[in-house]
Amino acid sequence: MNAVKVLVFGRVREIVAAGSVELPVPAGTTAGSILDTLAARHPELLPWRPHLRVAVNREYARDDAPVAPGDEVAVIPPVSGG
C-alpha cells in the first residue's frame, strides 16, 4: 500500500506519542486530508486542527496541496522559536 511517513513535532509529537506516523496516501490525498486523518486517529488533536500547518518536502503547503508517496511530510504546530 502506498504510504507516507509524516513527521510530527512539539505538542503534536507528544499527543501522537511518536516522532513520526505512517499514513496511507490514496489518490487525491492532500496536505489537509493528512491533517484530517491524523486528527481522526488522535481526537486530542481536534482542537489543534485549525492551527496546524503541513510542510511538504520542507516547504509550507496549502491545505489543497497534493501529497504523493515518497514526499517528506511534516505537521507543523504553531511555531514558538526565539
Add this chain to the structure above:
Amino acid sequence: MEPAFVDITQGRIDTERLIAAVTRPSAGGTAVFIGTTRNPSDGREVSHLVYEAYEPMALGRMSAIAAEAGARWPLIAACLVHRVGRVEPGEASVVVAVSAAHRGAAFEACRFLIDALKKDVPIWKKEVFADGERWGGP
C-alpha cells in the same frame, strides 16, 4: 551579501564567535539580537526550557529569510543560530548578528530576521515550570 551562516546547535551559543564571524573591515557596524530564556513567565517560575526543531526545514527557512534580508538591505554578512534541547533561564536560545556599511540597515535587518524567525521557522519551545509545562503558541 555573502551567504548567511545558519546553524541549529545543542550546546551553548558562542555569541562572541558569531559577532566575529560577521565583522568585516568594510562594515561600519554590527547589530546583534540575543534572545534569552525569560523567568518568570506570566508570573510562573520557570525551571528550564526545551526547544525542538524540524532541523532540515528550519535551516532552509533560516537561509531563505537571510537571503530575503540581503535582498532588502545592503548587508555585508549575517548569521542566525538557534539552540535546541534544554536551555536554562538567562541563557541565550537564539542569536542574530548582521553587519552592514551603515547602522540603519544593520538594525532594520536584525529586527526583520528575529521577527521572521519567530513567525516562520519550525522551532518549538516548551516551558517547564515547577508545577507543569506549556508549549509556546501564537
